Amino acid sequence: xxxLYSTSQIKxxxxxxxxxxxxxxxxxxxxxxxxxxxxxxxKLSSLNLGNRIGILCGKGNNGGDGFxxxxxxxxxxFEVTVISLGKPDELSPDSRLNYNVLKNxxxxxxxxxxxxxxxxxxxxxxxxxxxxAILGSGAKGPLKEPYSSIIKEINKLNLFKIAIDIPTxxxxxxxxxxxxxxxxxxxxxxxxxxxxxxxxxxAFAGEILKKGIGIDESLLxxxxxDDYLIEPEDAFVLLPSKGKDIHKYxxxxxxxxxxxxxxxxxxxxxxxxxxNIGAGASILAFxxxxxxxxxxxxxxxxxxxxxxxxxxxVPKNISSLQKRIDWADVIAIGPGLGRNEETQKTVIKILKxxxxxxxxxxxxxxxxxxxxxxxxxxxxxxxxxxxxxxxxNLLGIDIIELKKDLLNFGKKFARETGAVLVLKxxxxxxxxxxxxxxxNSTGNPGLAKFGTGDVLTGVIAGLYAQIKNAxxxxxxxxxxxxxxxxxxxxxxxxxxYTATDIINNLFESIKxxxxxxx
Numbered sequence: 001x002x003x004l005y006s007t008s009q010i011k012x013x014x015x016x017x018x019x020x021x022x023x024x025x026x027x028x029x030x031x032x033x034x035x036x037x038x039x040x041x042x043k044l045s046s047l048n049l050g051n052r053i054g055i056l057c058g059k060g061n062n063g064g065d066g067f068x069x070x071x072x073x074x075x076x077x078f079e080v081t082v083i084s085l086g087k088p089d090e091l092s093p094d095s096r097l098n099y100n101v102l103k104n105x106x107x108x109x110x111x112x113x114x115x116x117x118x119x120x121x122x123x124x125x126x127x128x129x130x131x132x133a134i135l136g137s138g139a140k141g142p143l144k145e146p147y148s149s150i151i152k153e154i155n156k157l158n159l160f161k162i163a164i165d166i167p168t169x170x171x172x173x174x175x176x177x178x179x180x181x182x183x184x185x186x187x188x189x190x191x192x193x194x195x196x197x198x199x200x201x202x203a204f205a206g207e208i209l210k211k212g213i214g215i216d217e218s219l220l221x222x223x224x225x226d227d228y229l230i231e232p233e234d235a236f237v238l239l240p241s242k243g244k245d246i247h248k249y250x251x252x253x254x255x256x257x258x259x260x261x262x263x264x265x266x267x268x269x270x271x272x273x274x275x276n277i278g279a280g281a282s283i284l285a286f287x288x289x290x291x292x293x294x295x296x297x298x299x300x301x302x303x304x305x306x307x308x309x310x311x312x313x314v315p316k317n318i319s320s321l322q323k324r325i326d327w328a329d330v331i332a333i334g335p336g337l338g339r340n341e342e343t344q345k346t347v348i349k350i351l352k353x354x355x356x357x358x359x360x361x362x363x364x365x366x367x368x369x370x371x372x373x374x375x376x377x378x379x380x381x382x383x384x385x386x387x388x389x390x391x392x393n394l395l396g397i398d399i400i401e402l403k404k405d406l407l408n409f410g411k412k413f414a415r416e417t418g419a420v421l422v423l424k425x426x427x428x429x430x431x432x433x434x435x436x437x438x439x440n441s442t443g444n445p446g447l448a449k450f451g452t453g454d455v456l457t458g459v460i461a462g463l464y465a466q467i468k469n470a471x472x473x474x475x476x477x478x479x480x481x482x483x484x485x486x487x488x489x490x491x492x493x494x495x496x497y498t499a500t501d502i503i504n505n506l507f508e509s510i511k512x513x514x515x516x517x518x
Contacts, residue, residue, distance in 0.1 A: 001228035001229065001230065001231060001234055001438070002192060002228060002229040002231060003191075003192070003220070003221075003225045003227070003228055004192050004193070004194035004197060004225060004227040004228060004229055004439070005191040005192060005193060005194065005220065005223060005225055005227075006173050006193075006194065006225075007137045007138055007172045007173055007193060009191070009220070009223045009225070010137065010189075010190050010191050010193065011138065012223070013190055013191070013215070013219060013220060013223075014028065014190070014213075016219065017213070017215045023214070023215065025061075025093075025094050026094045026097060026098075027214065028213045028214055028215070029061060029064050029065060029068055029094050029098065029213075030068060031212065031213050031214030032065055032068075032189050032211065032212075032213045032214075033065055033068030033069045033071075033072055033098075034072060035187075035211035035212055035213075036065065036069050036164060036187050036189075036211060037069050037072035037073055037076070038211075039185075039187050039209050039211055040053075040069070040073065040129075040131070040162060040187070041073075041076060043162075043185055044128075044129060044160075047160065049128045049129055049160055050128035050129075051077060051078045051079055051128070052078070052079045052081075052126060052127045052128050052129075053070075053073055053078050053079070053080050053081070053127060053128065053129045053130075053131060054080075054081045054082075054083070054123070054124035054127040054129070054130045054131070054159075055067075055069065055070050055080060055081070055082045055083070055130075055131040055133055056083050056085065056130070056131070056132055056133060056134050056150065056154070057070075057082060057083065057084050057085060057086075057095075057099075057133045057134070058085050058086065058133060058134040058135050058136075058168075059085060059086035059090050059091050059092065059095065060091075060092050060095060060135070060136055061092050061094055061095055061136060062133050062134065062135055062136035062164060062165060063084070063085070063086070063091065063092075063095045063133050063134065064091070064092060064094045064095030064096075064097075064098045064099075065133055065164050065165070065189075066082070066131060066133025066164060067082065067084075067095065067098035067099045067101075067102050067133075068098045068102075069131065069133070069164070070082050070102055070110065071098070071101065071102050071105065074105075074107050074109050074110050077109075078109065079109045080109060080110050080111070081110075081111045081113070081123050081124065081127060082102070082110065082111065082112045082113065083113045083114075083115050083120055083121075083123065083124075084099065084112065084113070084114055084115060085115045085134065085146070085147075085150075087114065088100070111123070115146065115150075118146070118149050118150065118153055121150065121153045121154065121157075124154075124157065124159070125157075127159060128159060128160065129159060129160045129161070129162060130154060130157065130159050130160075130161050130162070131161075131162045131163075131164060132154075132161065132162065132163040132164060132167060132168050132181045132183065133164045134147060134150075134151075134168040134181075135147070135166075135168045135169075136165055136166070137165050137166045137172040137188075137193055138172075139168070139171075140171055141171075142177075142178050142179070143168070143169050143177075143178070143179050147168065147169075148179055151168060151169055151179055151180070151181050152179065154181065155181065155182045160184055160185075161181065161182060161183045161184050161185075161206075162183060162184065162185045162186070162187065163181055163183040163185070163186040163187070163205065163206075164187055164189075165186075165187070165188050165189050165193075166186065166188065166193060166195070166196065166201075166205070167180050167181040167182070167183045167186060167201075167204050167205055168180070168181040169181055169204075170195060170196075170200060170201055170204060170205070171195055172193040172194075172195040172196065172201075173193075173194065173195050174195055174199070174404065174405055174406065174407070175194070175195035175196070175197070175198045175199030175200055175201040175202070175406060175407075176195075176199055176200050176403055176404050176405075176406070177200050177204070180200055180204040181204065182204055183204060183205055183206045184206040184207065185206050185207045185208075185209065186205040186206055186207070186208050186209070187209050187210075187211055188208060188209070188210050188211070189210075189211060189212075189213055190210075190212065190213050190215075190217065190220070191210070191217065191220050192208070192210055192229070194225075194227045194407070194439075196208055197229055197427070197439050197441075198406065198407075198425075198427060198429055198439050199403055199406050199425075200403070202426060202427055203426070226411075226434075226435050226436045226437060227407065227436070227437045227439070228436070228437065228438050228439065229438075229439050229441050230438050230439065230440055230441050230442075230475060230478075230479050231441065232479075232483075232513060232516060232517070233516075233517055234475060234476075234479070235475065235476050235479035235480055235483070235513060236513040236514070236516070236517045236518075238463075238467065238472045238473075238475060238476035239476065239510065239513065240252075240278060240463065240466035240467055242278075246280075247280065248280035248281050249280055249281055250280065251278065251279060251280025251281070251466065252278070252279035252280050252281070252329055252330070252462060252465030252466040253279070253280065253281040253283075253327060253328050253329045253330075253465060254271075254274045254279050254281065254282050254283070254328060254329065254330050254331070254332060254458075254461050254462055254465045255283050255285060255304075255321075255324045255325060255327070255328035255330075255331045255332070256270050256271040256274065256282065256283070256284045256285065256331075256332045256333075256335075256458070256461070257285045257313065257321065257331060257332070257333040257334075257337070257350070258270050258271070258284065258285075258286075258332065258333065258334060258335040258336050258337060258454075259284070259286050259287075259290070259294070259335070259336040259337065260287060260290065260311055260312040260313070260336055260337055260338040260343075261287060261289055261290035261293065261311035261312065262311065262312075262338060263336035263337075263338055264286075264290055264293045264294050264336065265336065265451065265454075266335035266336030266363070266451065266454040267284055267286055267294065267335060267336050267454075268284075268294055268297055268298070268301075269335070269451050269454040269455050269458065269499050269500070269503065270332055270335050270362075270454045270455070270457045270458035270461070271283075271284040271298075271301045271332075271458060272300075272301060272458065272503050273454075273455045273456075273457075273458025273459050273462065273502075273503050273506070274301075274332070274458045274459075274461055274462040274465075275300050275301065275462070276458075276462075276503050276504070276506045276507070277458070277459045277462035277463055277477070277480070277506055278462060278463070278466060279461075279462035279463075279465045279466060281302075282300070282301045282302070282462075283301070283302045283303075283304050283324060283328070284298070284301050284302070284303050284304065285304045285305075285306055285321055285324060286303055286304070286305055286306075287305065287306065287307050287310055287311055287312060287313070288305035288306060288307050288308060288310075289307065289308070289309055289310060289311050290311060291303065291305050304321075304324055306320045306321055307320075312337065312338045312340050312342070312343050313337055313338075313342075313343045313346045313347070314340075314342045314343065314346055315342065315345055315346045315349060317346065318346060318349060318350060318353075321350075325350070325354055325357065328357070328465075329358065329464075329465040329468070330357075330358045330359070330360060330461050330462075330464045330465040331350075331354075331357055331358070331359050331360070331461075332359075332360045332362070332457050332458060332461035333347065333350065333351075333359060333360070333361055333362070333365045334347070334361055334362040334363040334364050334365030334366060334457070335362055335363045335364070335453075335454040335457055336363070336364070336454070337363070337364040337365060338364055339364055339367055343364070343368075344364075344367065344368040345368075347364075347365045347368040347369075348368055348369075348373055348376070348377065351377040351378075351379075351382075352376065352377045352378075355377070355378040355381075356381065357381065358381045358382070358464055358465075358468075358470070359379075359381065359382040359383070360382070360383045360385065360457055360460050360461040360464060361379075361382055361383070361384045361385070362384075362385045362386075362453070362454070362457040363390070363453070363454070363457075366384060366385075366386045366390050366391075366394060367390070367393070369384075369394055370393055370394050370396065371396070372396075374394065374417060375416075375417075378418075379417040379418060379419035380417070380418030380419065380433070381470065382417075382419045382420070382470070383419065383420045383421075383422060383460055383464065383470050383473065383474050384419050384420070384421050384422065385422040385424060385453070385456060385457055385460065386421075386422075386423065386424065387423070387424040387425060387453065388402060388403070388423070388424075388425055391409075391410075391413075391421075391423055395409065395413070397409075406423075406429075407429075407437055410423055410429060410431040410437065411431055411435045411437065413431070414431040414432055414433050414435070415433055415434075415435055417433075418433045419433070419470075420432055420433070420470040420471050420474050422456075422460065422474050422477075422478060424453055424456065426443065426445070426447075426448075427439055427440040427441065427442075427443055427482070428440045428443070428478045428482070430471070430474045430475055430478060432471045438475050440478050440479060440482055441479075442479055442482035442483045442485070442486050443482030443485055443486065444482075444485055444486055444489045444494050445494050446485055446488070446489055446493070446494030446495065446496075446497055447482065447485050449498060449499060450499065451498065451499030451500070452481075452485075452499045452502060454499065455481065455499045455502050455503055456477065456478070456481045458503075459477045459480060459481050459506070460473055460474055460477035460478070462477075463476050463477045464477075480506065480509045480510065480513075481502065481506075483509040483512065483513075484502050484505050484506050484508060484509040485497065485502060487505065487508050487509060487512060488501055488502065488505055488508075
């Protein structure tokens with residue numbers, strides 16, 4: 001796991017370096033600028049971009065980094081246009097020093113402009129690359145003028161964009177912003193800021209590189225963090241082992257309660273994924289009235305029908321399902337069940353009557369838990385897998401409110417319920433009851449298709465039946481599911497692969513991990 005830090009922790013590290021270790025702030029800025037310039041040189045060289053660079057420098061130390069980077073890039077032969085958003089007497093001390101050095105050099109390849117109006121952005125029209133050095137990671141809240149107008153205008157330009165530390169407008173703790181610099185590359189300093197890796201940070205930060213500021217980064221290990229980025233090896237070590245004496249029932253038994261006559265497809269995807277991730281037995285509970293809809297598509301999955309003429313799950317079906325509920329190591333419930341009021345009551349009763357069973361709760365079963373119903377059942381053995389809209393509906397809040405403080409909402413829910421929460425998105429985030437988060441590092445836009453979430457439910461349920469640990473199953477399942485999508489993207493592109501392709505190619509992600517680490 002890669003630890004992710006808060007802005008206050010990174011600030012504490014800076015303060016330690018200056019106040020305890022005795023390093024001057026200007027020296028830290030110079031070290032950062034050298035490393036940033038090296039990263040910029042390497043990236044632009046790999047992309048064969050031109051040598052004209054525009055840099056937007058704010059009034060604080062982020063702007064100071066920008067002034068220093070401009071000097072180093074000019075030394076490497078680049079033509080640099082700098083727009084300073086503050087007058088010299090408005091700049092922070094270290095920023096003002098670097099501004100004065102840059103100005104006094106009077107280099108023919110440097111143009112320095114004091115910002116006066118939005119029209120000044122025209123000086124970047126001939127640039128190949130723009131560097132955002134406006135606001136640092138400590139900035140919070142919506143952008144004010146002139147920053148908001150500047151970012152709107154800069155985002156329109158079809159240029160390669162680089163952010164220093166964080167993209168301007170992004171809250172580096174909450175991963176949220178109303179208006180954010182759209183970066184292709186973010187060069188973050190000292191440590192990884194958690195807000196770069198989820199929510200709007202994931203969408204706007206682009207590729208993320210970490211560069212040092214000239215102090216021992218192991219000092220960060222002294223700071224406790226609850227937030228982590230999942231690495232490939234994390235998923236590899238969680239893969240279930242298969243003993244020589246294993247048999248189909250000891251390999252993990254999963255009951256999938258999913259589907260209805262009007263929504264049969266999701267149940268097929270979930271129950272098939274259970275087997276393709278290594279569980280030994282997969283039984284699908286489905287309304288008898290719709291048997292003919294899916295029976296021809298089942299082979300290894302066993303169908304257990306319930307009811308008579310009912311087209312969806314109703315309370316009286318529970319008695320016929322109970323034997324299989326007792327039999328199963330894990331019950332996956334929800335995909336395609338529908339939102340009929342009787343079905344919702346049945347879901348609640350199944351969860352309430354079986355508090356010691358392991359559940360993976362998804363889709364329509366999550367809908368049943370809204371209006372505070374999740375507080376009426378024990379979920380400490382459960383994994384819940386909502387996407388953003390389902391989770392905001394579950395909590396009874398607007399989705400924008402959720403996004404403004406995503407990690408805290410997820411942590412609070414997991415702590416209160418004891419459940420493992422898998423918040424599906426780009427990327428997916430796993431929350432445990434200890435207040436820790438694990439942010440996925442795989443996946444691509446091709447996952448935004450019908451059925452991929454149903455497959456994830458089956459993958460997690462199948463792993464949970466084998467591993468018997470909710471957090472481990474969630475972390476491993478989320479990573480493998482999205483890694484499979486990444487491998488398919490290389491082969492089929494993100495346009496073409498489907499949920500069924502993910503099921504059929506799960507083995508590729510396992511082989512990939514084994515080849516990498518075994």
